[in-house]
Amino acid sequence: MVKPLEGVRILDFSRVLAGPMATQILAELGADVTKVERPGNGDESRSFEPRLPEGESAYFFAFNRGKRSLTLNLKSREGQEIAAKLAAQSDVIVENFLPGDMDNFNLGYDELSASNPGLIYVSNTGFGQTGPYRHRHGYDTIFQALSGVMQLTGHPDTPPAKAGIPIADMSSGLWIAIAILTGLVGRGKSGKGCHIDLAMMDVQASLLALAAARLFALDEDITRAGTEHPGRVPSAAFQCRDGDWLHVSGSDQHWPALCTILGLDALAADATLATNSGRVAAREQVMVSMRGAIAVRERGALAQELRAGGIPAGEVNTVREILNDAHMTDRQVVGAFDHPTAGRFPALRTPIRFAGFDNPQIGCPPPLGGDTFDILSGELGFSDEAITKLKEDGVI
Structure with a gap:
C-alpha cells in the first residue's frame, strides 16, 4: 500500500497556524512538504509558548510535523531565485502573506505559473485578495470577534468569549487542505492549475450557517446561549x-x-x-x-x-480526561514522534483511517533549516562552495 498523496510536492511559505496545519495534514497523508522559513528565527511560532526545557515550542510541534525546513531570505534576489526554482518543481504553493507581498518577492501566482502552468497556488489571508479590508492584519481572536463567533460564545449574562480553541485558524486550515485537494483534482481533469483566494473571514462567515438561517428565516439575530441550543430543548x-x-x-x-x-x-x-x-x-x-x-x-x-x-x-471532560479516555486510547488518538533534542514527544494523530491506503503516520517537526543543504545540493545542484557563499551572504 502507499500513502494517498505520495508524489505531491508542496512548497509552503505559510507561518504560525492555519497554513502549517493544512500542510501538516497533507504531509502525513504522504505529500512532500518543504517549509520555507526566515534564516535565524524561522516561523515565529518556533518561539511561542508552551516551551519545552530544551527551548523547543510545543505550539510549533503541533502544526509542523512531517515537513522539511529550508531557510531562505525572500528579500534577497538569490533567495527569490531559489524559491522560484523549487516552485517550478512543485505541485502546490501555500502562502499567507498580505496581498501583494509575494508579488514583491517575484513569487506571485502570475510569475510562477508562467513557468509551471499546472501550479495550485493558495493565498490564505485574513480578509482576501479583494475588498476594503484586504490589507488589514489579524489574529484568530480578531476573526472570531469580527465574524460574530465571539458574540455567540458564552452565557447570556456574561461578556462575549472566544472559543476554547483557535477555531478561526483551525477551520481555515481545514479549508486550505480542502482547497489544495480540490485544485489537484481539478488539474487532473483540466490539466491546468489555479490561484485560490481563501480568506479567513470568509471561512468564519461560512461557519455561521445555522445562525444565519435563523436570521434569514425569523429575522432573529441570536446571541449567547451558554451550552443551550437555540432550536432544541433539551x-x-x-x-x-x-x-x-x-x-x-x-x-x-x-x-x-x-x-x-x-x-x-x-x-x-x-x-x-x-x-x-x-x-x-x-x-x-x-x-x-x-x-x-x-x-x-x-x-x-x-x-x-x-x-x-x-x-x-x-x-x-477536561483535555487530560478525554486524552486518557479508554475509547480514545483504543483508537490510538495520541501517538508520539522522536525529536533530536526534545526526545520522545506525544502528538495527536491525523484523524483519518484508511482501508486501501497506508494510514497517516506522525512525523517529526523539522529543526530550523535542517534540510537546506540537502535541498540545495541534492535537488538544485548547488556546490558546497556556492552553499557556503549563500550562508555567508545571509540568503540561507
Whole structure:
C-alpha cells in the first residue's frame, strides 16, 4: 500500500497556524512538504509558548510535523531565485502573506505559473485578495470577534468569549487542505492549475450557517446561549451532585425515556411538551425541572443510565480526561514522534483511517533549516562552495 498523496510536492511559505496545519495534514497523508522559513528565527511560532526545557515550542510541534525546513531570505534576489526554482518543481504553493507581498518577492501566482502552468497556488489571508479590508492584519481572536463567533460564545449574562480553541485558524486550515485537494483534482481533469483566494473571514462567515438561517428565516439575530441550543430543548450542560457537568441532548423520541429516568412525571404527562416546538416554547419550565432533577444525581451513574436508555449524553471532560479516555486510547488518538533534542514527544494523530491506503503516520517537526543543504545540493545542484557563499551572504 502507499500513502494517498505520495508524489505531491508542496512548497509552503505559510507561518504560525492555519497554513502549517493544512500542510501538516497533507504531509502525513504522504505529500512532500518543504517549509520555507526566515534564516535565524524561522516561523515565529518556533518561539511561542508552551516551551519545552530544551527551548523547543510545543505550539510549533503541533502544526509542523512531517515537513522539511529550508531557510531562505525572500528579500534577497538569490533567495527569490531559489524559491522560484523549487516552485517550478512543485505541485502546490501555500502562502499567507498580505496581498501583494509575494508579488514583491517575484513569487506571485502570475510569475510562477508562467513557468509551471499546472501550479495550485493558495493565498490564505485574513480578509482576501479583494475588498476594503484586504490589507488589514489579524489574529484568530480578531476573526472570531469580527465574524460574530465571539458574540455567540458564552452565557447570556456574561461578556462575549472566544472559543476554547483557535477555531478561526483551525477551520481555515481545514479549508486550505480542502482547497489544495480540490485544485489537484481539478488539474487532473483540466490539466491546468489555479490561484485560490481563501480568506479567513470568509471561512468564519461560512461557519455561521445555522445562525444565519435563523436570521434569514425569523429575522432573529441570536446571541449567547451558554451550552443551550437555540432550536432544541433539551440540549445543555447540567451540573450534577458531585459538581461535575453532563451535557444532555434529546429529540422527541428521547423525551419519554428522559422524563422517566429523571422522574419528571409532570412534564411527561404534559402533551404540549411531547414535541420540540412545545419544549422550546416552555424552555424555562423544562430547564428548571431538569436542572433540579440532575443536581441530585451523581454524574457517572446518571450518564450510564441515560446512555443505556438511548439518550445522547456526554460528560464535560477536561483535555487530560478525554486524552486518557479508554475509547480514545483504543483508537490510538495520541501517538508520539522522536525529536533530536526534545526526545520522545506525544502528538495527536491525523484523524483519518484508511482501508486501501497506508494510514497517516506522525512525523517529526523539522529543526530550523535542517534540510537546506540537502535541498540545495541534492535537488538544485548547488556546490558546497556556492552553499557556503549563500550562508555567508545571509540568503540561507
